[in-house]
Amino acid sequence: MTPDPASTATGGTGSGRTRAEVGQVVTHRRYVPYSxxxxxxxxxxxxxxxxxxxxxxxxxxxxxxxxxxxxxxxxSVQFLAPVRAGDVIEVSATLVRVGTRSREMDFEVRVVGRGAPERGASAAEVLDPPVVATTARGVVVVPPAG
Known part of the structure; x- marks a missing residue:
């Protein structure tokens, strides 16, 4: 059976390899809707x-x-500060341990922007420094290589 080219090109499990290295970071930013x-x-x-x-x-x-x-x-999960509707958050995962099939990560939610209703209905500001709202450590598992 020929490995899936997309999986092989990314170093995925179809190629029998992983690209997981301690210190890798993935970050998302998103607006927190009022809903x-x-x-x-x-x-x-x-x-x-x-x-x-x-x-x-x-x-x-x-x-x-x-x-x-x-x-x-x-x-571990720590709720350190509130997250509110109207916030802009930055969410990151940092790889801290790579096992055969497990990946341990540190997570953090930072509030990087927040509404400022005292200045007007749609007023907002960038928070410098950002407010660390939530931290955690977690483990994910991936299929065996091969």
């Missing part, structure tokens, strides 16, 4: 950050192994 506000003050639930971690972990696995992978566990 995700669940609580007073337009607060967004913590599950929003966890879903974002799943998204960056998926991209990491695609880049390193040519497969979306599956989230196996979190060993």
């Amino acid at each position: 995700h506000a669940h609580y007073a003050g337009n607060l967004v639930d913590g599950a929003y950050s966890l879903a974002a971690f799943g998204d960056v972990a998926t991209e990491m696995c695609i880049r390193t192994d040519g497969d979306e992978g599956l989230f196996a566990s979190y060993s």
Whole structure:
């Protein structure tokens, strides 16, 4: 059977190799829509950050192994500051350990922009420095190479 060319070209599991290296980072930025506000003050639930971690972990696995992978566990989750509707967040995954099939990552949500309603209905500002809102460590698994 011939390996899938797309998988081979990216070093995915079809080629029997991985490109996973400690220190690799994947980062996403997104606007938090008001439709995700669940609580007073337009607060967004913590599950929003966890879903974002799943998204960056998926991209990491695609880049390193040519497969979306599956989230196996979190060993730590810390909610450090609120995420609000109207925020612009930056979500990152950093590869900290590479096993045969497991990939351990550190995750972080940073609020890089926030609405400033006291200045006007659509006013907003860039936060410098960004506010670290959520951190976690998690493990994903990928299919065996071969």
